[in-house]
Amino acid sequence: MLRKSIIMMALATAFTMHVSAVQIEVPKWQPPVPGADASIPANAYENYSHINEKAIQEAEEFSVKVQKSVEKPKIAIEKVFKEKTGLAQAVKLGEFSESTVILLHEGKNNIRLSVPNISLRGDTVESKSSDGPLFVVRGFTSILMVGPPHGKEFSKRMHNEGVYTYPGLENASWKILKAKTHVMYTEFTPKSTNTTYGITYLGGGDVNDPYQDKFAEVVMSNYIIPSIEPLSGLDNYSHVKHWDNFSYRIPKKAKLVSEALEDNKYEVRTYEASGIKIRVLRFQIDPNVVDKSLAKKQIFAFLNKYGDLEAPTQYATVWNNGLPGFLVDRYKSNGESYLRHFTKDSEYYYSYRIDYDESKSSYKHKQLRDMVEYVDFDNVESLRKAPQWRISDSHKKKLDADPIFNPWYMEWIKILTQ
Structure with a gap:
């Protein structure tokens, strides 16, 4: 079973070829961009599969559990899992390897970007500017916000800041907040446009979490920034x-x-x-x-x-x-x-x-x-006026009632939209 899981991971890497590395340049005397890793392919974001060892272990355990529970199937889905013994593990690995893609294409907006995280909920919130709404996506341990420049509260909580250059982007800068929660913000103007965007990414960086095993600055520098492109x-x-x-x-x-x-x-x-x-x-x-x-x-x-x-x-x-x-x-x-x-x-x-x-x-x-x-x-x-939940009603009710999940999320939205 483990060998098959490893084969699946190896096959998934076929999506990403080492054509070039992420090359985020900084002007002289500027601090390096946090998390930037020149060993990562510049098109790594195109590989939306990000299964780690913890995910493989959980998928195998889930498969064993399912096979035990469907020895005497009573409903249709149990019959399917019994007949197709590898299906349960493949489904669970599929869930763990989900990603998120953001497209803005209304008014003067015209960009696409991606992040290797699952999406549980999305919200559209008003920005403090007149340049359109901010779009927020919530994962298990991550928050992604995209839209007009925002995050002025970073000035009060900021750990460091700098500027950088990357193909296709102009006037690019970054700020980072490091505490118990890692948060990174970037602002840029795509070439040949007059539209400036801001992106905030908050990530937990828990290596034992199949949904999120990279810190915010690593995801921002090696996946989000390289994936930004006009539509x-x-x-x-x-x-x-x-x-x-x-x-x-x-x-x-x-x-x-x-x-x-x-x-x-x-x-x-x-x-x-x-x-x-x-x-x-x-x-x-x-x-x-x-x-x-x-x-x-x-x-x-x-x-x-x-x-x-x-x-x-x-x-x-x-x-x-x-x-x-x-x-x-x-x-x-x-x-x-x-x-x-x-x-x-x-x-x-x-x-x-x-x-x-x-x-x-x-x-x-x-x-x-x-x-x-x-x-x-x-x-x-x-x-899009109402929150866009991406989980079933039973899971939604559970997270809605959680004393931490939604209050924590809404507090960060409040901070980031300033």
Whole structure:
């Protein structure tokens, strides 16, 4: 079992190639950027799998526990776990290897960034400036805030500060607060724009925590900063399609080949291009059924359906202008690959699926992934007014009632939005 887990980790590293190292430069006499590590590949953020030894151990223990409990299965999910002995471990490892992607693409906002953490909750809060809202994502031991410049309270609590240069960014600076909680802030202006952004990342750095085993400054310097990129390049190879309230992108070379109703439930649009088949579908939300866009539901459904448990697969909660979707990315270079994005508004679930073979297509894996991540809703402002929980109601109620979880989170939001 352990050998299989190690194989899965090794396969996952196929997403990241050592093409170049993270090179955060600083002017003369400036302090080095905390946590920057030149041995880490500059595109390490593209590898969304970050399973550690603790995660492997917990996944194996979970698998053993499940197999014992399903010796006499009574419900459908128990029968599935009994028939597919490796599924429970793969599902748990999938949960541990989740990541978070942030896209801002409304008004003058136009950036994408990523962080190797799970998402439990997202909030849209008002900034003190008139430059738009701040988007906050909460993990188990992490908080990520993205939007206009913020965090003036850092001046009162700051441990150190400095400036740096990185390809694609101008006027870049950092501040760090070191106490029991590590917090780092960066501010920058992407080249060829007049928009300045601020990002705050708070991370626990508990090496025994499968969800968060790196300090804030390490994540900020080696994953977040290198991942910052404009979304403007999407217009070069894709365009936006509208479906009532929903907007999505397709490759410019793709053609609509059919529109159909399947199983009297699923409205489906099918597009095709060389080496690519796209299905965009929607169906009505049933309020009596658990949210189908949640990470655990999607990971289980995907692995149960496709069954290739040791193929390198990545999972990410993708926040588009403060609204979450969930992405599954199974990539095989020069082979059959699969992308799936699942999201919702107040009325429908939307699923965007691409089957493709990169060796037969004029589009590369990252181009297709960036395109699939990009979705939007006409009523996005009303949809994101309430907190966006990414866990089932039972877990939400438990965390809502926790005397530390939410009060701690809201206190940090209050501090960071100053």
